Amino acid sequence: MLNVLKNKTYRNLFAAQVLSLMGSGLTTVALGLLAYDLAGANGGAVLGTALALKMVAYVGIAPVVGAFADRFPRKSFLVTLDLCRAGMVLFLPFVTEVWQIYLLVFLFQSFSAAFTPTFQATIPDVLPEEGDFTKALSLSRLAYDFEALLSPLLAGLLLSVMSFHWLFLGTIIGFLASALFVVSVTLPKIEPTEEEQNFFKKVSRGTRIYLATPRLRGLLALSFAVSAAGVMVIVNTIVYVREVLGGSEGDVAVFLGAAGFGSMCVALSLRKILDAFEPRSIMLLGAVILLLTLIAGSLELTYSLALVVWCLIGVGTSLIQTPGGLLLKRSAHKQDLPALFASHFALSHACWLIAYPVAGWLGLYLGLSETFLVSAGGVFGGLVVAMILWPANDSAVLTHMHPEVSHLHLHTHDEHHQHKHEGWEGPEPHRHPHYHPKQVHKHAFVIDSHHELWPNRN
Secondary structure: OHHHHHOHHHHHHHHHHHHHHHHHHHHHHHHHHHHHHHHHHHHHHHHHHHHHHHHHHHHHHHHHHHHHHHHOOHHHHHHHHHHHHHHHHHHHHHOOOHHHHHHHHHHHHHHHHHHHHHHHHHHHHHOOOHHHHHHHHHHHHHHHHHHHHHHHHHHHHHHOOOOHHHHHHHHHHHHHHHHHHHHOOOOOOOOOOOOOOOHHHHHOHHHHHHHHOHHHHHHHHHHHHHHHHHHHHHOOHHHHHHHHOOOOHHHHHHHHHHHHHHHHHHHHHHHHHHHHOOHHHHHHHHHHHHHHHHHHHOOOOOHHHHHHHHHHHHHHHHHHHOOHHHHHHHOOOHHHHHHHHHHHHHHHHHHHHHHHHHHHHHHHHOOHHHHHHHHHHHHHHHHHHHHHHOOOOOOOEEEEEEOOEEEEEEEOOOOOOOOOOOOOOOOOOEEEEEEEOOEEEEEEOOOEOOEOOOOOOO
């Protein structure tokens, strides 16, 4: 898995990702302390609102940015976003009102909503071979899991010798270092996308591709399953450990670490798993594991068995999330990947936006055992919908029919564009009226301007 780090461009981008994640992790810890400093006992409500604003920014901003990402040089765009995030963090230590936290958090997370999917869509261009890209997905999953484990630990060490306000300095350093690593490499140019005639169509292009592709509809259903299970770890671990098990704050860290450990075990072995099984089988297995472990979580468990449940939630989550990037790569042309990654980023976080308050309020009013069962119901629903929407025979090459059509759009002379020119059309890609005769053929099928509907297999 580590041999992909021999690629200098990817190695530096991976370092940028790790530093960016650490910066975001430290920001989250510092924000919680800042919210308590300003609001006292109401600090939890303030932080909860800030995290809700984070999800709103993710859902609303990512598709817009994905639609227009091809307008900007990729390197300059990523570096600018890192600098903007560092700039937003710079203001946080001087905040004196709660509304100022909300404003800065929304701006900060808007920049993250632009950065993350653009960064993710860059990796398939840097590592075009599917085997290398799969290894990169594993490393990315490991980076997320290590950040979840190490950010609180690092924050705790720093807080033992300094005020929490200085944590913001650490986050600024992280984002600036991330920007330097991005500056140090040459990134492939984003290929221009086909021009849409209105703003809504351009912004919704990635989502239209996403929702028209059966495997991605299945991915969205499984993303809902992940959110239904994941919120039990993120929202209710501390309540479960302290109230149900009677554990300490140290035990809370152990349980969170168990979930991270399960996820990392999958990430380390994903390449071998994908060599043996198709992504659909792996991801559905992940949902089954989540379903069974959530049902088990509703029972009266010993400390050790509860720890196993948390570990298996990490396993199931990683079995679903980690191969997701591979499905996205297989489901669009290179020029549409930024929009597609942005749409997945927005839609998957919309699932979390629903799951966060549901898990929190149900845990408070129904009790944790009942909340585990409700979450299990959410996972079961996602599993069933995914099995229905994502056919077992998910062949990349499909036979399909093109009707006779004359139209105008940006194109290159691929297998769908074999036509005469008069000399004024200019270099490729170019735009001019052209004609397509009716034909039946087969090739690796993705949704685009010539394939707007998935072929009917009946």
